[in-house]
Amino acid sequence: MNTFKKIEELRTELLNHRLKNKKIGLVPTMGALHQGHISLIEKAKEESDVVAVSIFVNPTQFNNPEDLEKYPRNIERDLDLLSKAGCDIVFTPDVNEMYGSTHDLKINFGVLENSLEGKFRPGHFSGVGQIVSKLFNIFQPHNAFFGQKDLQQFFVIKKLIDQLSFPIDLHMVPTKREINGLAMSSRNERLSQEERLEAGLIYKALQESADAILNNTPINHVIEQTNELFKQNQRLTLEYFEVVETDNFTGISTVSDPRKTALCIAAEIGKVRLIDNLLLNY
Structure with missing residues (x-):
């Protein structure tokens, strides 16, 4: 498993795989990994030759600063889980690497922006669209994998792919649950x-x-x-x-x-x- 912190180094690695006609599968995450994430990786392995995972707690999708501050982080444990799951590439950038000095781009998803999660978390989906667009541009994957638990997010990303013509196959993986039915998160x-x-x-x-x-x-x-x-x-x-x-x-x-x-x-x-x-x- 190869780990990268810099965009250009990651792009060089991915280009080598594309030149060998290998299909790249991307699993974007914010870390604090659990079996729900592992199920995404397992699906990615079925559909792709190279499985890549990003770990980045994206500040632009948090409308609550306290929620961002308290979001769990354990990169060492995450990397260990990914290695055992058979992940090939991990991207762990910092905020400066992803956004530089500014991140004021806004994306409006129409009616999706103002219903349910969009209504209760103003600006959330704009931030999601911003970071996912960047990851798609950096990785240029053939496949991308997201969990059903964030169902509205999945359809936001589907709209992003459809309207910006990303040549990516989008896969929704069923929610993994605790014994009592609680969605893993x-x-x-x-x-x-x-x-x-x-x-x-x-x-x-x-x-x-x-x-x-x-x-x-x-x-x-x-x-x-x-x-x-x-x-x-x-x-x-x-x-x-x-x-x-x-x-x-x-x-x-x-x-x-x-x-x-x-x-x-x-x-x-x-x-x-x-x-x-x-x-x-x-």
Whole structure:
């Protein structure tokens, strides 16, 4: 496994692989790796000749400075996990290497910018678009792999690829979960064991809501029931729960196409914000 901190050195390495007609698969991460990330690498190994991972805590996608400061970092552990997972290339730049003296570029994703995560985290998707565009330009991968847990982010990146004509095949990898259903996340490291157990309610709520919708319970009733469920819990605070179409991530009142319908949720426990989702045709 080769590790790089400088863009030009990384580009030289990648060019050597492209000249040998090797397919490059990219897994962008912010570190604090877990089995969810490893599942992305496993999928990348199936689809690519060379698996490359970036580790960079991107400041432009954090609208909360405290969240950025507390984001878990453990580069030594991450590198060990990547080596054992069979990763070929790791890119670990610092902020100056990625952005230089300024990073004021803004990208607007239209309706995706103002719904769900975009609404509750102003500027977040602009920052995501900025860093992913840079990584795509630096790596020029044939394949890119992202987890379903960040479903809205996946469709933001799909829009980025489609509208900027990146010649990249985008892959969505299913969410890896703890035993109690809690979606694996780097932020879970900030939870106590008791909070982790309690947070299993998030996935339970998604499953019960999806089953209710598939059994023809009106969506507005399902939303009311989910809000009531969280009101009865003393630890978890519900930020939003919506049923949306993945074309635009705006709320719907009836299901027109289950294949394009998702249940999306955000909740806070122990000052840690957690998100999850379930595609209706799960």
